[in-house]
Amino acid sequence: LEQLRCEDCQQFLADRFVEGTCPFCSYEEARGDQCDKCGKLINAVELKNPQCKICRGVPVVRPTQHLFLDLPKVELYNFMAKDNVPFHSVIFPCSLLGADDNYTLVNHLIATEYLNYEDGKFSKSRGVGVFGDMAKDTGIPADIWRFYLLYLRPEGQDSAFSWSDLMLKNNSELLNNLGNFINRAGMFACKFFGGIVPAMVLTADDKRLLARVTLELRQYHQLLEKVRIRDALRCILSISRHGNQYIQVNEPWKRIKGDEKDR
Structure with missing residues (x-):
């Protein structure tokens, strides 16, 4: 497509960042998508005397690629x-x-269903609850918010946001379960095997673990197809629990010190 680009700002301009004269009614403050005076839709490149609203420079028409769905x-x-x-x-x-x-x-x-707040209901007008701007100001990383909100997503019945539960689930599930497994496994592979999982002979216990993980993954995919995101997340946490148990039982920090078979 052809689109207006501001060379001073070094960027292609979204419609709302362009202003000029309407090609239909000559209104001088028409936006790049619509004229507020005559109401007609406009293609930004059709504007007369276009201006960049950011720096008030004169944009030029340049070809650009777009992805269409x-x-x-x-x-x-x-x-x-x-x-x-x-x-x-x-x-x-x-x-x-x-x-x-x-x-x-x-x-x-x-x-x-509804997400409630502690023992009551969210209400922005009464200042009850935690909302996007407040969440940002807490300093709690966005991924923790994403995790917890998916963990208690009210898919089948109402659920409740709780500050104490947020801390509990972050510590017990996100850190001690999932984070712990990824960190332990990743650090071990990096430290002793150059970041690559080597070829290994699978024992009967290994194969049983793989069967359990495969079952969880299959369930995970089925739940995502049904958009049951909260339940799908439980499958991921279950996989990491299997992994942590496997590490605890096999004690690789001891076996790495043994012979080549143990390694």
Whole structure:
């Protein structure tokens, strides 16, 4: 496609960063996507006298590559809380059908129950709960928030956010279980085997472990297909538990000091 680029800012400009004269009504403060005066949609390169809203420089037209998604082919998944289900399952699809414009309709409507806060309900107006800006200001890494919110995702029934439980699950599951397994296994492979798992002769116990892990992975994939993300996460934590138990039983820190067979 051709798109406006600001050479001073060294970037292609999104529509909202371009302003100029509307090609239809000559309004001088039209945006790169729509004119607020006549209401017509605009392609940014059609603007007369375009200006970069960042530096007020004059952008130039340059070719650029875009990735397009063939929507009639990528099934549509909608994620929402349960109170939005009537609109998105009945009213909006009916509107799309009524438009007779061959819109892609929702194939999978993924609705959760409610996430409550401690012993009550979240309420932004009353300042009850923790929200995005507050979460950022706590200094707790984003991945910990992601983990905990997926861990208690209210898939089948309401669940509750708890600060004490956040700390507990972070320490017991994310650190001591998953993090511990990845760190122990990774550090051991790096320290003694150059970061590569060597060829090894599998014992009966090894094969039993692989069978358990394979079963967990198969279940993990099936749950993800059904968008049961919380339950899928449990499978990952179960795999790392199997791994930690395997390490504890085999004590590789002792066997590495033995003969070549032990190694």
